[in-house]
Amino acid sequence: MIVTVVEVSVKPEYIDAFIEASKSNHEGSVKEPGNMRFDILQSAVDAAQFVLYEAYESEEASKAHKETAHYKKWKDLVAPMMATPRKGTAHRVICPADRSKW
Amino acid sequence: MIVTVVEVSVKPEYIDAFIEASKSNHEGSVKEPGNMRFDILQSAVDAAQFVLYEAYESEEASKAHKETAHYKKWKDLVAPMMATPRKGTAHRVICPADRSKW
Numbered sequence: 001m002i003v004t005v006v007e008v009s010v011k012p013e014y015i016d017a018f019i020e021a022s023k024s025n026h027e028g029s030v031k032e033p034g035n036m037r038f039d040i041l042q043s044a045v046d047a048a049q050f051v052l053y054e055a056y057e058s059e060e061a062s063k064a065h066k067e068t069a070h071y072k073k074w075k076d077l078v079a080p081m082m083a084t085p086r087k088g089t090a091h092r093v094i095c096p097a098d099r100s101k102w
Numbered sequence: 103m104i105v106t107v108v109e110v111s112v113k114p115e116y117i118d119a120f121i122e123a124s125k126s127n128h129e130g131s132v133k134e135p136g137n138m139r140f141d142i143l144q145s146a147v148d149a150a151q152f153v154l155y156e157a158y159e160s161e162e163a164s165k166a167h168k169e170t171a172h173y174k175k176w177k178d179l180v181a182p183m184m185a186t187p188r189k190g191t192a193h194r195v196i197c198p199a200d201r202s203k204w
Contacts, residue, residue, distance in 0.1 A: 003143050005107070005153055019196055026197040041105050041193035051107055051193060053155065091143035091153060094121055095128040 001036065001102070002062045006052035006088040014081035015047055021077040022050070028070025029054070034061025036102040048083065055093075055102055062090075103138065103204070104164045108154035108190040116183035117149055123179040124152070130172025131156070136163025138204040150185065157195075157204055164192075 010018045022040045029038040036055040043049035056062035065071055096102070112120045124142045131140040138157040145151035158164035167173055198204070 002146070003141070005143070023197055030198070039105070039198065040196040041107070042196055044104070044192040044194055049191075050196075089151075090146040092146055094142040094144055094152075095125055096132070096141065 001093045001099075002056050002059050003037075003091045003093060004052075004054040004056075004062060004088050005091060006054065006086055008050040008052065008078075008086050009083040010048045010050065010078075010081050011083045012048050014078075018050065018078055018081050021074050021081075022052070025070050025074035028068060029065060032061070032065060032068060034058060034064070052088075057099075103195045103201075104158050104161050105139075105193045105195060106154075106156040106158075106164060106190050107193060108156065108188055110152040110154065110180075110188050111185040112150045112152065112180075112183050113185045114150050116180075120152065120180055120183050123176055123183075124154070127172050127176035130170060131167060134163070134167060134170060136160060136166065154190075159201075 019042070026038050026040055029035055034057045036057060037053060038055070039053040041051040041053065054062070054065070056065065121144070128140050128142055131137055136159045138159060139155060140157070141155040143153040143155065156164070156167070158167065
């Protein structure tokens, strides 16, 4: 398994548009083979800060996400909305080790 | 719902001890009323960096976590292991909006 945690900082005027675009990306992503979760969170401290929590059963499945039509559409839509470049970090899972919990 | 994303930087010599302590904290936390997830991830880039992904059904349930015996034990055990102070950020959930997906 691989979980990529992506930190996103959006220009304040694009908050609603980013949420809309990201909901569509979520809907497509959770239907991908190998996707375990694709959560989208908004900071309670600063509404312009988001976290994407992208869990895949393998590195291959994670990479394949970037080849999907919904990802490419999202990437283009949100490009002008970024306040700073996105920062994604890949992680290995310590807990829960049980795959059925994902 | 509230999801707290906690960034943890551990002194390299404590990586294994931090994992052991955090597994116990995970086991206790997922049994708390109101807990939806309590994931523990290790960076694939730097093994001394961890993320705790703590999802609770309410702010009250999230706060109650810090009163549990397993949290207090973990907090004391890991205190000397920290390379820098932990940084926890509370988030609201955009996706999945469906509670059954948590």
